Amino acid sequence: MSQLIPVTCARNCYDNCRLIAEVSGGKIVRVRASNDLITRGILCPKAIADPMRIYSRSRVLYPYVKTVKGFKKVSWDEALSLVTSRLGELLSNPSEILYLEYGGNIGLMTRYFSRRLWHFIKAAVTDYSICDAGGGEALRLMYGSTYGILPKDYSRVKLFIFWGFNPVVSAPHMFNLIKDVRSRGGASIVTIDIRSSETAKLSDVHVRIKPGSDGVLALGIANYLISEGKTDEEFIKKYVHGFKEFSEHVSKYDLRTVEELTGVPRDEVIDLAEALYESRPFCILMSYGLQRRVGGGEIVRSIASLPAILGVHRGFYYGNRDGLYLDYKHIQGLHLWSPSRVISMQKVGKYLARGDFKFVYVHLTNPAATLPNSNKVVEGLKRSDVFVVVHDTHWSDTAKLADVVLPAPTFYEKRDVVCGYWHNCIYLNESVIEPLGDSLSEVEVMEKLAEQLNLSPSVVADPLKVIREAVGDEVFGKLLREGVAEIPYRPLSEYQTPTGKIELYSTSAAAKGLSPLPNPPSGEVLSKGEYLLITSAHPHYMHTQFEDVYGVVPSDVTINDSDACKLGVSDGDVVELYNEFGRVLMRVKVSSDVPQGVLWSPRHAKGVDGKRVSVLMSDDVEEVGGGSVLNSTRVKVRKVKEVARKH
Numbered sequence: 001m002s003q004l005i006p007v008t009c010a011r012n013c014y015d016n017c018r019l020i021a022e023v024s025g026g027k028i029v030r031v032r033a034s035n036d037l038i039t040r041g042i043l044c045p046k047a048i049a050d051p052m053r054i055y056s057r058s059r060v061l062y063p064y065v066k067t068v069k070g071f072k073k074v075s076w077d078e079a080l081s082l083v084t085s086r087l088g089e090l091l092s093n094p095s096e097i098l099y100l101e102y103g104g105n106i107g108l109m110t111r112y113f114s115r116r117l118w119h120f121i122k123a124a125v126t127d128y129s130i131c132d133a134g135g136g137e138a139l140r141l142m143y144g145s146t147y148g149i150l151p152k153d154y155s156r157v158k159l160f161i162f163w164g165f166n167p168v169v170s171a172p173h174m175f176n177l178i179k180d181v182r183s184r185g186g187a188s189i190v191t192i193d194i195r196s197s198e199t200a201k202l203s204d205v206h207v208r209i210k211p212g213s214d215g216v217l218a219l220g221i222a223n224y225l226i227s228e229g230k231t232d233e234e235f236i237k238k239y240v241h242g243f244k245e246f247s248e249h250v251s252k253y254d255l256r257t258v259e260e261l262t263g264v265p266r267d268e269v270i271d272l273a274e275a276l277y278e279s280r281p282f283c284i285l286m287s288y289g290l291q292r293r294v295g296g297g298e299i300v301r302s303i304a305s306l307p308a309i310l311g312v313h314r315g316f317y318y319g320n321r322d323g324l325y326l327d328y329k330h331i332q333g334l335h336l337w338s339p340s341r342v343i344s345m346q347k348v349g350k351y352l353a354r355g356d357f358k359f360v361y362v363h364l365t366n367p368a369a370t371l372p373n374s375n376k377v378v379e380g381l382k383r384s385d386v387f388v389v390v391h392d393t394h395w396s397d398t399a400k401l402a403d404v405v406l407p408a409p410t411f412y413e414k415r416d417v418v419c420g421y422w423h424n425c426i427y428l429n430e431s432v433i434e435p436l437g438d439s440l441s442e443v444e445v446m447e448k449l450a451e452q453l454n455l456s457p458s459v460v461a462d463p464l465k466v467i468r469e470a471v472g473d474e475v476f477g478k479l480l481r482e483g484v485a486e487i488p489y490r491p492l493s494e495y496q497t498p499t500g501k502i503e504l505y506s507t508s509a510a511a512k513g514l515s516p517l518p519n520p521p522s523g524e525v526l527s528k529g530e531y532l533l534i535t536s537a538h539p540h541y542m543h544t545q546f547e548d549v550y551g552v553v554p555s556d557v558t559i560n561d562s563d564a565c566k567l568g569v570s571d572g573d574v575v576e577l578y579n580e581f582g583r584v585l586m587r588v589k590v591s592s593d594v595p596q597g598v599l600w601s602p603r604h605a606k607g608v609d610g611k612r613v614s615v616l617m618s619d620d621v622e623e624v625g626g627g628s629v630l631n632s633t634r635v636k637v638r639k640v641k642e643v644a645r646k647h
């Protein structure tokens with residue numbers, strides 16, 4: 001007899017699906033999809049493959065210590081006493097301890113509660129800026145916070161614009177929900193992307209734009225609407241600050257300039273502007289890929305001006321966490337303690353390699369593969385004076401470089417409370433199966449470390465009690481009774497800016513020395529022989545996860561036909577991509593899906609030489625919000641090997 005046990009996916013994905021694990025003989029034999037509003041009976045390729053990944057040979061099942069002969073299996077006691085003796089020596093110099101963590105599991109206990117130990121000892125942390133920081137800060141400058149329309153309100157939306165967003169791959173359940181709204185009520189779907197993405201191919205309209213020029217398009221649309229008198233005056237009077245300055249500012253974005261800079265024909269610009277005006281309420285879904293570039297924050301700010309002049313309260317989606325009445329700071333203990341140093345995530349490699357840190361604790365991330373300028377990350381982690389501890393479910397690239405590796409249970413093997421950044425549901429996960437091997441959860445490891453270091457009991461608080469304080473009694477009560485609850489959401493018409501209005505002229509930006517009005521780049525400019533390398537999500541992988549099931553992330557680099565011709569390369573040939581940060585060998589795929597001058601690879605692609613494409617990624621820092629500029633990476637291309645062709 002098998003048992004069916006519900007569990008919510010805790011991966012760093014918009015969807016956060018409700019899954020049903022089929023358990024037989026204490027093992028998960030299959031994963032199914034629940035039929036709720038979000039999951040809708042559909043599984044993504046990752047959830048389908050979970051049983052294989054849970055029981056794969058690349059699981060870390062026991063603690064290991066690195067020796068000259070390789071990794072040696074040890075007991076938890078041995079591993080922990082090694083870790084705490086190193087950590088103990090540095091407690092009086094906490095800025096030499098780096099706590100490196102990201103979104104391998106976004107559970108409130110696994111990810112947020114376990115930060116308490118590191119905050120308590122004042123370890124250095126990162127600014128968590130790799131993914132969405134530029135756009136997030138841009139929205140805060142203008143709207144006071146990032147939240148937008150919730151999925152349960154999509155049924156009233158008449159136009160969805162996926163702006164630099166590829167949800168068919170990166171948020172398949174979001175796309176399915178919106179596709180359903182389209183087929184029921186006649187809403188349309190527009191995608192604005194530099195390439196023919198999977199989503200562009202399934203949309204009603206694909207607006208193909210030059211990389212990095214989206215802000216120009218948005219301000220051009222704004223200028224057109226203002227000059228045509230197609231704005232919502234009442235709304236602007238009541239809710240918008242700085243419309244006059246904004247109108248003057250955007251007047252330079254005439255249709256000719258916009259067409260020239262963005263490559264979008266003027267008729268398409270007008271169509272898009274008219275569609276927005278006619279199809280209110282609309283929802284502009286801006287992705288994180290769009291803003292991971294130089295000027296990314298200003299691009300998001302420019303796009304976010306459109307709902308303001310057209311009278312749609314927060315007519316966008318970017319990330320909804322800010323809208324939830326959930327006190328994340330409280331769970332992390334940030335109301336009690338603060339880190340001794342906060343470093344840019346883009347610069348982790350640089351700072352590690354130059355010896356800023358003596359002890360690095362890594363969990364929920366695989367930085368040797370996923371951070372920019374990753375050659376430096378690897379160099380830094382390999383330094384003989386740096387002690388590296390990795391707590392992971394699997395033997396990641398980073399675990400293989402560690403001094404101590406600790407086994408972690410997957411989200412199927414531990415209790416947690418899960419809540420994401422798209423919908424407002426919060427779920428209680430009970431463990432579906434016993435933890436595999438000797439694995440211990442993040443909370444358990446934190447408790448053990450705190451105990452051995454004789455730290456205050458306030459670090460090792462009861463996680464459920466702390467979560468209850470963070471969500472309030474009512475939500476918590478429902479969560480315990482029913483396993484799921486909705487978190488109350490801030491009103492869409494509330495703007496947490498200094499003026500209480502949407503600030504097209506941002507007073508906070510001015511105070512920070514940034515341009516008070518949106519000031520987007522005119523697009524990526526390439527020098528002779530340079531290509532722009534864009535990387536984005538692949539359906540089979542969650543970043544570097546699932547390589548144990550689907551094989552390594554393919555080493556493909558997609559090149560436009562005419563560029564391939566110029567370079568004298570064809571499908572299957574091996575080329576070297578190189579720049580000031582590193583070099584990697586990739587396999588050519590010729591396609592008109594990408595425009596001239598642009599190369600596309602799956603994120604974290606593993607080259608034919610075994611190197612990750614991340615060795616090429618620029619570690620520059622975006623001005624607004626300190627975001628990453630991964631999609632502003634420039635490379636040169638050299639043909640290395642021709643594939644044998646049949647004649």
Ligand SMILES: Nc1nc2c(c(=O)[nH]1)N[C@H]1C(S)=C(S)[C@@H](COP(=O)(O)OP(=O)(O)OC[C@H]3O[C@@H](n4cnc5c(=O)[nH]c(N)nc54)[C@H](O)[C@@H]3O)O[C@H]1N2
Pocket residue numbers: 012013014131163164165166167169170171192193194195197209210211212213214286287288289290534535536537538539540541542543631
């Ligand atoms: N299968 C899968 N799903 C995932 C993930 C995963 O690894 N695998 N990761 C999750 C995470 S952490 C994230 S952050 C999201 C990311 O997923 P998305 O938010 O969808 O972002 P990306 O995949 O980075 O890029 C989306 C699109 O932006 C386009 N783009 C790049 N530059 C520009 C530009 O200048 N202008 C325009 N208009 N378009 C541009 C790219 O061509 C790409 O099609 O996905 C989440 N979902």
Ligand SMILES: Nc1nc2c(c(=O)[nH]1)N[C@H]1C(S)=C(S)[C@@H](COP(=O)(O)OP(=O)(O)OC[C@H]3O[C@@H](n4cnc5c(=O)[nH]c(N)nc54)[C@H](O)[C@@H]3O)O[C@H]1N2
Pocket residue numbers: 012102103104105110130131132288363364365366367370371372391392393394396408409410411442535536537542543544545603604613614617630
């Ligand atoms: N070139 C390029 N680089 C990028 C991006 C890009 O688009 N292009 N995208 C960036 C973005 S948006 C992001 S979000 C980052 C993501 O970067 P990472 O967060 O480093 O991504 P993952 O490879 O998913 O690493 C997560 C790790 O957590 C582990 N893990 C999973 N569940 C658990 C758990 O419950 N407990 C523990 N202890 N470990 C667990 C996994 O095994 C894996 O090793 O990459 C960034 N880097």
Ligand SMILES: [Mo]
Pocket residue numbers: 012131132288
């Ligand atoms: Mo991300």
